[in-house]
Amino acid sequence: MSRKVFVTGVGMIPFVKPGSSEPYPAMAAAATHAALADAGIGYDQIQQAYVGYVYGDSTAGQRALYEVGMTGIPVVNVNNNCSTGSTALFLARQAIASGAAECVLALGFEQMTPGALKTAFGDRPSPFERFDAAADELVGNSEVPLALRFFGGAGLAHMQQYGTRLETFAKIRAKASQHAVNNPLALFRKPVTTEEVMASPMMWEGVMTRLMACPPTCGAAAAVLCSEAFAKRNGLKADVWIAAQAMTTDTAKTFGARDMREVVGFGMTQDAVRQVYEASGVGAEDVNVVELHDCFAHNELITYEALGLCPVGGAEKFVNDGDNTYGGRYVTNPSGGLLSKGHPLGATGLAQCTELVGQLRGTAGARQVEGARVALQHNLGLGGACVVTMYRNDR
Numbered sequence: 001m002s003r004k005v006f007v008t009g010v011g012m013i014p015f016v017k018p019g020s021s022e023p024y025p026a027m028a029a030a031a032t033h034a035a036l037a038d039a040g041i042g043y044d045q046i047q048q049a050y051v052g053y054v055y056g057d058s059t060a061g062q063r064a065l066y067e068v069g070m071t072g073i074p075v076v077n078v079n080n081n082c083s084t085g086s087t088a089l090f091l092a093r094q095a096i097a098s099g100a101a102e103c104v105l106a107l108g109f110e111q112m113t114p115g116a117l118k119t120a121f122g123d124r125p126s127p128f129e130r131f132d133a134a135a136d137e138l139v140g141n142s143e144v145p146l147a148l149r150f151f152g153g154a155g156l157a158h159m160q161q162y163g164t165r166l167e168t169f170a171k172i173r174a175k176a177s178q179h180a181v182n183n184p185l186a187l188f189r190k191p192v193t194t195e196e197v198m199a200s201p202m203m204w205e206g207v208m209t210r211l212m213a214c215p216p217t218c219g220a221a222a223a224v225l226c227s228e229a230f231a232k233r234n235g236l237k238a239d240v241w242i243a244a245q246a247m248t249t250d251t252a253k254t255f256g257a258r259d260m261r262e263v264v265g266f267g268m269t270q271d272a273v274r275q276v277y278e279a280s281g282v283g284a285e286d287v288n289v290v291e292l293h294d295c296f297a298h299n300e301l302i303t304y305e306a307l308g309l310c311p312v313g314g315a316e317k318f319v320n321d322g323d324n325t326y327g328g329r330y331v332t333n334p335s336g337g338l339l340s341k342g343h344p345l346g347a348t349g350l351a352q353c354t355e356l357v358g359q360l361r362g363t364a365g366a367r368q369v370e371g372a373r374v375a376l377q378h379n380l381g382l383g384g385a386c387v388v389t390m391y392r393n394d395r
Helices: 026-038 060-064 084-097 129-138 146-162 166-180 194-199 228-235 266-280 297-306 315-320 338-341 345-361
Strands: 006-014 049-050 075-078 103-110 202-204 219-227 240-248 288-290 376-382 384-394
Touching: 006 084, 006 166, 006 228, 006 240, 006 345, 026 219, 049 060, 049 084, 049 166, 060 075, 060 103, 060 338, 075 084, 075 376, 084 103, 084 219, 084 240, 084 345, 084 376, 084 384, 103 345, 129 146, 129 345, 146 297, 146 315, 166 194, 166 297, 166 315, 166 338, 202 297, 219 345, 228 376, 240 266, 240 345, 266 297, 266 376, 266 384, 288 345, 297 338, 297 376, 345 376, 345 384
Parallel strands: 049 075, 049 103, 288 376
Antiparallel strands: 006 219, 103 219, 240 384, 376 384
């Protein structure tokens, strides 16, 4: 029988631009110490660790945690592109739910370099071969950087089918900036208007401006998970728990649908959130706050539909009605999201976890979503992997 899993401690450090961070072991250790302090335990009580990063050599997880302690526990290194952090969280939760461990650390970090994402090994097949071929066939524009082509192409498909305006993506970016004003851990805290987003340099004519894309950043975040029995024995916080979680990968539909929205994970997200709603017995209508994967404003828009926050084709109305922010139906990305907070790949999923745990505890300060009891997290990595997590606080 699966056991209830609590998030008893979270921690993260401010995200910063590439080149201005500490080395990854220092960032990872700082986030881990913050999560342990929040939980109120020492590292010697951690029984397993799952450590996520994308741009690093093998066993960088051990190198990072050796700064905290060398206790001989299993350390598992995790790499699942942009969903790496939440994949570490997924594995940590499984370890506790199965009874294999009582207290587990999930850690994510990234020390990134400036510029567009690129593969590290040019002498062997790329995991993105089929994705690149789909983008070539469906959108062309080979001069546009790949990530922009993928997610911009998904937004373009929405524009072509539903008449969605470029201004709608700009509104999403402006909303992110308004939320980030109240987040001291976000990289960009200056509010920008819809008009300023529209006026920023055009990256793909008619499809995307620069401010509609998230920046690469460096950073780290961590979470301590434990069983109910462990929390009781040690007097730990046992209020926020993972009500359901699902991880999905691509299916034949990803390429067979010949739709860039499917190429960037629309179907993976639908499958994952369906599993979460079914397992938890809680539907979209019960969710109060959402942290979703807004690597581009375009992905935020299509994800509203994939998560069931609005009908398919209804995202523009959802945005225009203000149902994606305070005073609306759902507060999405109260942290400012990847668009304002930045996107250190391995840390992103655990930074989302940190934000939502704070929201459900009622400790999010000026970002607090009033009465938040149910939170939904969505973290997506191309190649592909999607992790959707539902948190609850039944106080």
